[in-house]
Amino acid sequence: MKKLKTVEYGKYGILFVVPFFLVFAVFQLYPLLYTFYNSMIYEAKNGRKTISEFGFGNFKNYVFGEMGGSEIWKALAVTAVLWILNFIPQLLLSLVLAAWFTDVKYKLKGTGAYKVIMYMPNIITAATIAVLFYAMFETNGPITQLLRNMGWVGKEGLLMTGWASLIIIAFIQFWMWYGNTMIVLCAGILGINPSLYEAAMVDGANSKQQFFKITLPLLKPILQYTMVTSAIGGLQMFDIPYLFNSGGPIVQVGNSAVNSTTTVMMLIRNYVATGNNQNMGRAASYSIVLFVVTMAVSLIFYKLTSDKQNDGR
Secondary structure (H helix, E strand, C coil), rough: CCCCCCCHHHHHHHHHHHHHHHHHHHHHHHHHHHHHHHHHHHHEEECCCCCCCCCCHHEEEEECCCCCCCHHHHHHHHHHHHHHHHHHHHHHHHHHHHHCCCCCCCCCCCCHHHHHHHHHHCCCCCCHHHHHHHHHHHCCCCCHHHHHHHHCCCCCCHHHHHHHHHHHHHHHHHHHHHHHHHHHHHHHHHHHCHHHHHHHHHHHHHHHHHHHHHHHHHHHHHHHHHHHHHHHHHCCCCCCHHHCCCCEEEEEECCEEEECCCCCHHHHHHHHCCCCCCCCCHHHHHHHHHHHHHHHHHHHHHHCCCCCCCCCC
């Protein structure tokens, strides 16, 4: 009897995932390993990068030492504040809107149009938005003039105060990304079995009880994705602070002057750019610090949003 040929579908699956691993290795894994390598060997003397003995000298001098170690922690604090100020209201508003638009009880009309309108800021380029807000809030901008006429702002304007610049940049980030987060959460809610809500309504559960007892627990995987990706993007913030106010204004903190909106990525860029301040080892060591902090925050979010496994007892 002739033996039938069997098709091994597993090998086709491997062929489909190979391009991903190739792209990941070339554009992500290799740059990461090369950054670790640079942080161990490169130093800068008189504006030129020089190779030193392999070791942790850059971390000792620039991250934990007196040769500027405090600037990375100040920049990291600024980055964290900017991210927290925009992410917490962004997530809360997106959850409320997603639950509202997907509620089978209310069945709102025109939800598609509302979603498109709320998503529109995410389509506009960061450079355009930064220039727009800068024009509105500069010394002679329309919003600054209005606040000045009301007696709330002095002659210097809002952009010369650190807290105001922080809040404006955080609002820009919030305004750009809450629509995207809402769309993702809407997709997650629509993926929940409708029969669960029908059974809950039969049992007399109101919308609030359905949201906290059904929606939130089953939305954990989507929340996990949203929180981790937001942490990665937020801690690597660069374009809006740089284009809006170039990391300024300079404010006095204790005995040192600090750029009030300079993020870690902006600090890294300053030492990568060509010139007398170029220091590849310092920039690489700051990049490693950012990588470790981002990984730690992502793991915390992953742990908080992971379901507890039942051990069977």
